[in-house]
Amino acid sequence: xxxxxxxxxxxxxxxxxxxxxxxxxxxxxxxxxxxxxxxxxxxxxxxxxxxxxxxxxxxxxxxxxxxxxxxxxxxxxxxxxxxxxxxxxxxxxxxxxxxxxxxxxxxxxxxxxxxxxxxxxxxxxxxxxxxxxxxxxxxxxxxxxxxxxxxxxxxxxxxxxxxxxxxxxxxxxxxxxxxxxxxxxxxxxxxxxxxxxxxxxxxxxxxxxxxxxxxxxxxxxxxxxxxxxxxxxxxxxxxxxxxxxxxxxxxxxxxxxxxxxxxxxxxxxxxxxxxxxxxxxxxxxxxxxxxxxxxxxxxxxxxxxxxxxxxxxxxxxxxxxxxxxxxxxxxxxxxxxxxxxxxxxxxxxxxxxxxxxxxxxxxxxxxxxxxxxxxxxxxxxxxxxxxxxxxxxxxxxxxxxxxxxxxxxxxxxxxxxxxxxxxxxxxxxxxxxxxxxxxxxxxxxxxxxxxxxxxxxxxxxxxxxxxxxxxxxxxxxxxxxxxxxxxxxxxxxxxxxxxxxxxxxxxxxxxxxxxxx
Numbered sequence: 001x002x003x004x005x006x007x008x009x010x011x012x013x014x015x016x017x018x019x020x021x022x023x024x025x026x027x028x029x030x031x032x033x034x035x036x037x038x039x040x041x042x043x044x045x046x047x048x049x050x051x052x053x054x055x056x057x058x059x060x061x062x063x064x065x066x067x068x069x070x071x072x073x074x075x076x077x078x079x080x081x082x083x084x085x086x087x088x089x090x091x092x093x094x095x096x097x098x099x100x101x102x103x104x105x106x107x108x109x110x111x112x113x114x115x116x117x118x119x120x121x122x123x124x125x126x127x128x129x130x131x132x133x134x135x136x137x138x139x140x141x142x143x144x145x146x147x148x149x150x151x152x153x154x155x156x157x158x159x160x161x162x163x164x165x166x167x168x169x170x171x172x173x174x175x176x177x178x179x180x181x182x183x184x185x186x187x188x189x190x191x192x193x194x195x196x197x198x199x200x201x202x203x204x205x206x207x208x209x210x211x212x213x214x215x216x217x218x219x220x221x222x223x224x225x226x227x228x229x230x231x232x233x234x235x236x237x238x239x240x241x242x243x244x245x246x247x248x249x250x251x252x253x254x255x256x257x258x259x260x261x262x263x264x265x266x267x268x269x270x271x272x273x274x275x276x277x278x279x280x281x282x283x284x285x286x287x288x289x290x291x292x293x294x295x296x297x298x299x300x301x302x303x304x305x306x307x308x309x310x311x312x313x314x315x316x317x318x319x320x321x322x323x324x325x326x327x328x329x330x331x332x333x334x335x336x337x338x339x340x341x342x343x344x345x346x347x348x349x350x351x352x353x354x355x356x357x358x359x360x361x362x363x364x365x366x367x368x369x370x371x372x373x374x375x376x377x378x379x380x381x382x383x384x385x386x387x388x389x390x391x392x393x394x395x396x397x398x399x400x401x402x403x404x405x406x407x408x409x410x411x412x413x414x415x416x417x418x419x420x421x422x423x424x425x426x427x428x429x430x431x432x433x434x435x436x437x438x439x440x441x442x443x444x445x446x447x448x449x450x451x452x453x454x455x456x457x458x459x460x461x462x463x464x465x466x467x468x469x470x471x472x473x474x475x476x477x478x479x480x481x482x483x484x485x486x487x488x489x490x491x492x493x494x495x496x497x498x499x500x501x502x503x504x505x506x507x508x509x510x511x512x513x514x515x516x517x
Contacts, residue, residue: 001035001095001135001197001223002028004270005050006067007235008225009039013276020273021050022057024226027269029062031262032254035135037095037223040067042085051089061255065093065135070123073111077126087130094127097137097170100155101144113151117158124162135221136164137199140172145184153191166195166221171210174203174233178213189218197221200236202228207236212244215251222253226270227282239267240283247311257315264317284316292332293323293369299331324368324375330355333379336372341509342385350383357382364482365463371480373500374493380503389502390434392495397422397487406430411437423449423490430494443472444501446494451486468493472501 005021008014016024021038028036038054039047054064066089071080078084086094098120099105105116120136127134136159138144144152156167169188171181181200189196198214198221200207211222222245228237243260245251254260264285271278280287290313292298300307305320313320322335330346333354337344344351357378358368368375380386394409399422406425408415415433419425427446435441448469453462466481466489477500481492504510 001037001065001221002033002226002238003037003067003199003223003235004028004225004229006037006039007223007231008229008270010231011229011234014229014274016273018046018049018053021046022053024269024273025054025059025062025064026057027266028226029059031266032256032259033062035065035093035095036062037065037067038091041089042068042082048085048089051091055090063093064091065095066091067095067097070096070098070119071126073109073115073119077122080123080126083123083126086127086132092131092133093135094132095135095137096123096127097139098123098155098159099140099144100138100152101140102148102151103143104140117154120155120158121162124159124164128163134159134162134164135166135168135197137168137170139170141169142171142176142181142184143173145187146180149187153188156188156192160192160194164194166197167192168197168199168221168223169214169219170199171201171207172199174201174207176200176204176206176210178206178209181210182213182217185214185217185219195221197223198236199223201231202233202235205233207234208240208244211236211241212249215245215249227267227276227279229270229274229276237282239263239285243284243311243316247315260315261317284311285318287321289313290318291321291323295331298322298335302331302335324358324372333358333375336376337379340376340504342380342383342507344383348383351379354379354382361482365465366480366482367465368480371467371478371493373477374479374496377479377496377500377503380507385507386503387506389438389506390495390499392491395426395429395491397425408433410434413437422487423494426487426491427494430491430498434498438502440505441498441501444470444498445472446497447471447476448478449490451489464489466490466493468497470497470501477501 009016025036038050041048041051066086068082068086071077071083099109099116105113124134124136138156141152159167196219198211198219200210224236224238224241226238228234242253245253267285283289290309292301297308322332324332330351333351334344334346358375392410396407398405404419404422404425406417406429408429410433413433413436415429417425417429419428446468450467452465463482463484464486467478469476469478479493479496481489483489
């Protein structure tokens with residue numbers, strides 16, 4: 001069950017619009033998620049509107065579930081706003097949480113243990129009497145079990161007796177260790193007849209591991225969020241949990257192995273909807289998950305990917321990448337050149353000279369990890385394949401209040417341009433001048449621009465490193481520039497980005513180019 005739209009929405013800096021919620025529901029349905037917990041209809045108008053809106057769409061696999069709590073103390077189920085909000089949401093599945101830790105029963109709810117059991121039974125039974133499938137989330141179950149196992153078990157058995165189809169054990173504080181989760185879950189699986197589920201939080205960094213251990217102990221219902229977003233430090237990341245279950249444990253999930261290929265796509269959708277920056281180190285789907293930098297690693301992977309990859313990246317919709325840096329060997333650079341269509345032997349002296357130059361520049365503050373195009377330009381020069389297509393003869397920038405004016409002379413073309421800031425002005429002037437010589441550059445646009453201070457001592461004289469990302473509509477590439485001046489470093493990165501495109505066209509390689517990191 002995916003709870004991104006409910007528990008995930010409780011994460012800091014996370015907010016979904018109504019359209020976002022519907023869009024993600026449809027994506028999760030295509031992925032093959034069994035249950036989509038759409039929200040808490042009794043808590044806010046947006047979630048109530050969502051349940052009305054989502055009924056307009058025909059889902060092919062997923063069932064939408066509404067979330068709520070057990071009845072209030074002293075209130076009959078038929079008079080309880082939360083339970084009736086679930087019924088009014090007109091769904092077939094209800095997820096309700098109840099207390100299973102005596103601390104919460106006596107100090108938070110301030111009811112007797114017996115009354116809490118009545119609240120659980122009455123709530124589940126009431127929803128079942130209205131024809132709903134009920135999933136009961138035993139909140140703080142593991143903490144409750146450690147303090148009073150008999151009472152914690154009595155809570156889940158009461159929910160089972162009332163008709164709950166799934167009993168979910170929640171590590172709501174995220175404090176449990178994997179060995180504890182395994183032992184406690186195995187005990188519960190042996191005590192109840194219905195399916196046991198898991199709901200793990202990540203406060204101790206073990207949410208994914210705890211989920212896997214719970215499944216090994218016999219649980220067969222898993223809850224989590226895409227990218228692990230959620231309250232405090234988040235929930236179990238389904239993007240990690242699902243491939244672990246399918247590829248490592250051999251269990252069936254979603255629509256089967258083919259569904260895994262959509263994981264990266266769905267992960268990126270959630271990052272887009274939340275406005276959060278994608279985690280490049282995220283297992284399975286992150287940009288660096290199958291990225292190799294050390295020369296020994298690259299050489300081995302080129303011979304047999306299993307040498308340093310635990311699964312085929314294509315199985316989860318990802319791809320393999322090689323980085324070029326001071327830690328790289330010739331295999332890294334040669335792999336990029338061959339991918340472009342440049343036939344080269346890694347023993348070529350030009351390759352060795354290029355690597356030496358790259359290492360020299362990295363020692364001076366450059367970084368080619370994310371700017372492979374700049375490394376390729378160095379290699380083309382050392383392999384005598386480079387052509388002098390751009391001659392930057394002069395440039396100057398003048399600030400005029402909130403505007404900047406740039407004067408550029410390149411390839412005998414003089415151009416003046418005005419922009420919002422010096423880099424913007426130089427970019428415009430440079431392009432306008434070069435497009436008179438190379439009209440094909442009209443298809444190239446700057447899509448990302450970043451500035452970092454690579455020096456340990458960051459003061460007014462520190463080196464500035466700029467990375468610029470370009471696209472021609474079908475491929476992307478990045479270049480780097482370094483200087484004590486932001487503008488000078490930017491000019492270097494901008495010129496290199498345009499030069500890279502022209503060099504590949506000159507060599508007849510442009511059709512074979514893939515995105516270069």
